[in-house]
Amino acid sequence: MPEGDTVFRAVHRLRTALAGKTLSDSDFRIPRYATTDLSGARVESVRSVGKHLFIDLLRPSGIPVSIHSHLMMEGLWDVHTIGAKWRRPWHTARVVLRAGDIEAVGFDLGVLELLADPGPAVAHLGPDLLGDDWDAARAVENLAAAPDTPIGIALLDQRSLAGVGNVYRSELCFMRRVHPATPTAAVDLPPLVDLAHRLLTANRLRVTRVTTGATGRGRELWVYGRDRRPCRRCGTAVERGMLGEPPAERSIYVCPRCQTR
Ligand SMILES: [Zn+2]
Known part of the structure; x- marks a missing residue:
């Protein structure tokens, strides 16, 4: 199971690659979101709470939505330029986000969902060891x-x-x-x-x-x-x-x- 620091590093990579950018394309490879299209959404923030990872977006309509993911045992978020070789087989990808020439791929994510309000997903967690509000x-x-x-x-x-x-x-x-x-x-x-x-x-x-x-x-x-x-x-x-x-x-x-x- 990834530790909090692993998730923190993943957030750091994703934030550097995506924060402030507008998604040119999104590809969810799970049935529930097969028709979801987040192109045109702007990445407002990328953050972690404990081992939960959030990509907060603002849709062109002005409606916010968060991509909530959890790496669980085997998950991995990778960032690379479009066209680069993927680190894991394509069929293990659960979501692909593209912005400009950057591609972020979530592989084998244990949790992947879109939330209008991300708060309740982590309301049960104790103080985050790597959070600004560590207590x-x-x-x-x-x-x-x-x-x-x-x-x-x-x-x-x-x-x-x-x-x-x-x-x-x-x-x-x-x-x-x-x-x-x-x-x-x-x-x-x-x-x-x-x-x-x-x-x-x-x-x-x-x-x-x-x-x-x-x-x-x-x-x-x-x-x-x-x-x-x-x-x-x-x-x-x-x-x-x-x-x-x-x-x-x-x-x-x-x-x-x-x-x-
Ligand atoms: Zn000893």
Whole structure:
């Protein structure tokens, strides 16, 4: 699942390519919007809220409409000049937007819909780690409201705070030396939430996600994806487990020595 910083980068690319421009063509490749034509609409803004991505448009008629998308597991927004080779097969494209010589293609989007009012789509989300209105105190409060939930599950709940995905939950628990199965009530939340904010902010425009401070290839992360390899702190073999509520069980990586229950 993409993390908040992945979505932020996608927004940055789309904004640079499309903001302020008028769409010359749109091609929705899902039945519901097969006949939708957004040509002539002006791109007012491109923004993310947590992992939700919005392209806000003003139609020639003066009526606003927002393209709401969510990358879910496999989604990708790509931007290139018209005629360039696509990064994924054409049949995985869900929407193509063109403006001048620029083409933005949304592949395998988990959510793709047009909304007259985009507000309700994200009303359930907690404070956005990369939002201008980030509110650490409220995120802590939200997490604390479910004291029995293991922290490794609580961190993925976008209703508490928006932006943490599977990579960050492993890294955050390791860096705070907390076992992910620890009930949230037993975790010192403010420093954890603060760390999440700092990590996502530091990575928001980086191509490669780094939590260790070392940008060398293979050195970027503490534990994620490193099962059976030595912990960077103590040398103990990192373990991979599953943590989540079925069917959303996801891999989690733990150093059994650094992270005690
Ligand atoms: Zn260790």
